[in-house]
Amino acid sequence: MEANAPIRIGVAGLGTVGTSLVRMVARHGNDLAVRSGRPIVISGVCARDRGKDRDIDVSGMEWFDDPVALARDPGNDIFVELIGGSEGPARASVEAALSTGKHVVTANKALLAEHGNELARLAEGADASLNFEAAAAGGIPIIKTLREALAGNTVSRIYGILNGTSNYILSRMEQDHIGFEECLAEAQRLGYAEADPSFDIGGQDAAHKLALLTSIAFGTEVDGEAIYVEGISSITSADIEAADELGYRIKLLGVACRTDSGIEQRVHPTMVPRSSAIARIDGVTNAVAIEADFVGQLVLSGPGAGGDATASSVMSDIADIARGDRVGTFGRPASDLEPYRRAGMRTHEGGYYVRLSVYDRPGAFAAISQRMADRGISLESIVQRRRAPRAAPGHERPVEPAPVIMITYETTEAEIRAALETIKTDGHIAGEPQMIRIEQFT
Amino acid sequence: MEANAPIRIGVAGLGTVGTSLVRMVARHGNDLAVRSGRPIVISGVCARDRGKDRDIDVSGMEWFDDPVALARDPGNDIFVELIGGSEGPARASVEAALSTGKHVVTANKALLAEHGNELARLAEGADASLNFEAAAAGGIPIIKTLREALAGNTVSRIYGILNGTSNYILSRMEQDHIGFEECLAEAQRLGYAEADPSFDIGGQDAAHKLALLTSIAFGTEVDGEAIYVEGISSITSADIEAADELGYRIKLLGVACRTDSGIEQRVHPTMVPRSSAIARIDGVTNAVAIEADFVGQLVLSGPGAGGDATASSVMSDIADIARGDRVGTFGRPASDLEPYRRAGMRTHEGGYYVRLSVYDRPGAFAAISQRMADRGISLESIVQRRRAPRAAPGHERPVEPAPVIMITYETTEAEIRAALETIKTDGHIAGEPQMIRIEQFT
Structure with missing residues (x-):
């Protein structure tokens, strides 16, 4: 040419x-x-x-x-x-x-x-x-940053807010103390959510994006199936309020990180420290943070969707080709991509937020604590949000469930799941336990 | 090859x-x-x-x-x-x-x-x-973003925290309520500030960086001299507290924007809305925000200095050359760069924060307000922080200066400077007026 x-x-x-x-x-x-x-x-x-x-x-x-x-x-x-x-x-x-x-x-x-x-x-x-x-x-130049700007780095973790619809809903729930369903309906009215929103709020959209970032960041083949995915529809106002009290915000994060057993890829509601950069991304804005050995931490934020912003990225790709810049699809020759070795969720290590509806009976809480201890799980904090009203003197106390919130120290997914399973079987709680992973940032 | x-x-x-x-x-x-x-x-x-x-x-x-x-x-x-x-x-x-x-x-x-x-x-x-x-x-891939990723955009404004030393000092002053001198000494102990810190805290370092960003963002020749520069050494705890009360934070920003009379380039302490992305960048971290017609707003944050982070960017440049990617130094052929047309500061438009030490005498405040009105400057808010103690009945009130803080609606640099000059001459205030520009974000 x-x-x-x-x-x-x-x-x-x-x-x-x-x-x-x-x-x-x-x-x-x-x-x-x-x-x-x-x-x-x-x-x-x-x-x-x-x-x-x-x-x-x-x-x-x-x-x-x-x-x-x-x-x-x-x-x-x-x-x-x-x-x-x-x-x-x-x-x-x-x-x-x-x-x-x-x-x-x-x-x-x-x-x-x-x-x-x-x-x-x-x-x-x-x-x-x-x-x-x-x-x-969308409009955030994250592919260019990973493929080109970070050439001299080994990435250890990449995480981000990759779905504007979900972030809009969670932001609104928090700021205006309204429920999930109402926020979703509003997002649909404003055109931030599709008539069928399941792909966005179920986490699949973020998972697809994460799969691409993971491949470039870690030099592995893309595996869009090997991602643990959990959406935001189980998040309640009670969770958001409790997170706030404990110094966290809840975000739908996509996270990929290198572990001893392979590369972990997951999309789920996540408790992030309120002081972290990612916690402060509100509304439909997207953001991606990269942790790498030489650069330390970079955060890129901007519009994750929209015709104009997306066209900006399409043109970036076109201009690169016009200029003659040739980069391997995933940052290196396809034959040099390593097979993706998945770290299963059972070995995921981290802290957990757990919310239970506990029947207010003598011994209930002791039994629950014991189940956690049996699995070697230590509790960093426990908040009993409000108790059911006491019964009149001489009568038995009402057996109404009261919310109990626990933050665990670091444990594994396998242990917390086993503990919660046993707690459910014991019959001291009503309904399903709520469990939200905590992501720590340095 | x-x-x-x-x-x-x-x-x-x-x-x-x-x-x-x-x-x-x-x-x-x-x-x-x-x-x-x-x-x-x-x-x-x-x-x-x-x-x-x-x-x-x-x-x-x-x-x-x-x-x-x-x-x-x-x-x-x-x-x-x-x-x-x-x-x-x-x-x-x-x-x-x-x-x-x-x-x-x-x-x-x-x-x-x-x-x-x-x-x-x-x-x-x-x-x-x-x-x-x-x-x-430093480690933030802002040159690559401007030269390549935003190829399809016209930039209207670029601004950022481009000096980690100054941002560290301002962050510490705010968070820990300590004075400028003490923060500077601490920054020097921690290695965040040079023994001679004047280049960092005086704004020159940020100005050099801004000149490079301006050239790429607006397609103009570099003019490192054509920048209005004001450092942070005049910022007091009183300013930081007042900013906080009024919903702002004070940051040393480099700002370049297109105006009718040319391109404005300035580095100065700036009041930024507390809710803006740039307000939340603390410590030695740098950040650059770009506003452009198609992408909207992008914000990149990361380490602005340090051997490893800077080496990461050096390697990005090396890898581009190794791969054969060739981009004009300032994003286009040197002969296609337009001459830089400087918009002088007198035509700068914006709101202003003004702090005066006003002698508490009858008519003083009326005279000051009148001087502002004479220049067509409207006041959005006025805070009299504390009055000098009243004198005993029958005695004259003590003529001690009391701090008065004003936030103006949009005016020009020429008008506010003229108003403050007259106010000084009138003799109702002690010392120099403090004036900090307010930057608005959409």
Whole structure:
């Protein structure tokens, strides 16, 4: 390619991100040419409904009804996949583009979490770039930071708020003392949550993103299945208030860290110290923190979603290709990625927050404490939030459950689960125990 | 160069950053080769005192006493300048390296703030890279973010905490209610401040860094002189307490923003809303926030200094060159940088915090208010912190100054300065008025 020949882009998918990208090239075309050393031109586009009014000017761009045809078309040098979904036309078109040796830029986390290893090998074999800055944390340049800026570091832990919907709900629950259901309904009204919110609040969306970050951070193959996932729907106002009293906030975190038995990957509601940087990320904002041997700790925060912010990351990937910068999909050649060795959750070590509804009977609390002690679990603090009213003199005290909150010192997932199982069987508590993991930061 | 030929580094300066870099290559050599596609080898080093014990292994590296000789030596492909200073051996060796077409990586903010335009042209003419990630914010990948990740954005404002020493002092003053002098002495004991701290606390260090960020963010030539600079030594505990009462924190910020009359660059103590991300950066940590049209707001925080963190950024630059990634020094060809058009401080618009020691006499406050009104300045809030004790009945009230704090609505620097000048002349206040600019965030 000549230095000043335009680089031609084919864009498949004209939703919020695709239309933002078209607007960006129209608005900043001159500046993009100066920065990249060559003009960036959208030569072809593809979407399901050609007649839809998108308020963008696509004249001068060739229209395709079939994304695979656009992916194979020699009229573009980079195929931008903004269709979504891990199978179907998204997968087919990305594979078609890479097979013809064409560079691919995608915002598709599900596709990469599920098929990232094969696609990375396909890209490498065809000597093409496969870039996906927009897939991990919207507008935050976390992929570039991990793949390039931290080249001289070994990462020990990466964690983040990777789902804006969940963070919005938890922030609102805390700030305005309202319940989960009400917050979710509000998030849906404001467009922060889908009509079917399960993918966001169930943690799957964050898990897909975490899988990509883990691969680059630790140099391992992507394994989108090997993630422990727990969503936020069990979090109650009682948990949020108790966390506040104890100096914590509750965040849906994705965490990946190196342990003796492999790499732990988990997404779950997490108690984080109120003074930590990650605790202070509110609303739909995302944030990723990286701990590495030379740099220490870096935190990047910004918009995790939205058409414009996501288009910003898509363009970062395009500009890199236009400039001739070639980085391995996951930061190194696909053949150099180590097999992912999963550390199971049973060996996870940490402190735990436990909330129980304890029947207020003599000996109940002693029995519970003993069950914890039997498993070698020490308690850092215990809060009995409020007792049921005492019965009149001469009558038996009412057997109403009262909330008891415990914070444990460090133990393992296996021990705490075993202890809670026995406590349940003993019959001193009502309902299910609530258990939230505590993440410590240095 | 063959794909797998090693890239050879010459390192001039073996202080904390240089020794960290040597250790990094020793520890992570294999991984660096995998990530960069070729081995990274330190082939030559240079420092003033060869005999000094640095606890690093430099066997196998050629020793140079003269950095210019190392810069010219054909035995290395990249010259890493870690000497410091805007003139002398640092400048001479960087010029020598670029003149021979050799890539340069430097952590030297003063050199680039003062000679960045010439050096960028020299690099471009020689088809060499001039990279300086470590010069702006230690381990934070802000140069890469601005030069590459935000390619599709127009930046409207960039601001940050760019000096860890000053931030440490302000944080300590606030948290522990101790005075400036005591905090400075402590920072010196802990090694966070130099024996001569004037460059840090006077704002010059932050100004150099800001000049580099401004150039990339706005596509303009570097002008390290065109920055309004005010340090933190005038900040008192009274200011910090008043800020807290009013919902603000005081930070030494570097701010660059586009205005109608040009680009404003300033470093000064700043009142920032307590709820803003930047307000929550404590201690020696640095942070940079970017506001841009597509991405919205990004905030990057991390270590702004320290040998290991700075070496992390130096290696990021080296790995980019090893991989073949070539970016213009300030994000675009030197000939495409626009002349820097300075917006003078007189036209700066914003709110102001003003603290006066007012003699408690009838009419004093009315006169002061009138002077503000004469300049069209409206007051958002007024706090009279404590009055001098009233005199006994029948006696005149004591004429002791009492602190009065005002927050203005938006006005200009010219108006507030003129108002305060007149107020001083009127004789109702003791000493100098304190004035701190307020920065608003959306």
